[in-house]
Amino acid sequence: MSTPKYSAEFKEQVVLEIVQKSGPVAGVAGSYGPVAQAVGGRVAGWRRGHPGLGADAVTAEGHAGIGRLRAGLREARMGNGFPEGAAAFFARGSG
Structure with a gap:
């Protein structure tokens, strides 16, 4: 052997x-x-x-944390839309 x-x-x-x-x-x-x-x-x-x-392996706490991060990212993306839209509006001219 x-x-x-x-x-x-x-x-x-x-x-x-x-x-x-x-x-x-x-x-x-x-x-x-x-x-x-x-x-x-x-x-x-x-x-x-x-x-x-x-x-x-992700724990339940980890999944909850990921959910909070995704929600925060979604809110941040929605908040960033206003300045971009306003900049485009003023670039075209308001009248």
Whole structure:
């Protein structure tokens, strides 16, 4: 029986780099050496074992914050419309 080519710690490090930094599996695997398909399988297994802990997981508080930011942006865009319209009105001449 042969010894594993990569240690468990090394494999975990590669998986965590992909999960935490949302890096591409093929790119990260290529920079470290393992085959992308094997690393992708390990990443999928990690995500199954840790649901909701990925970098793309957004909490309810995060969703609420995003909603507030979108509303503020909408208000700012509406507020900026008046100066633009007024500038166009006065540029054409009022009479």
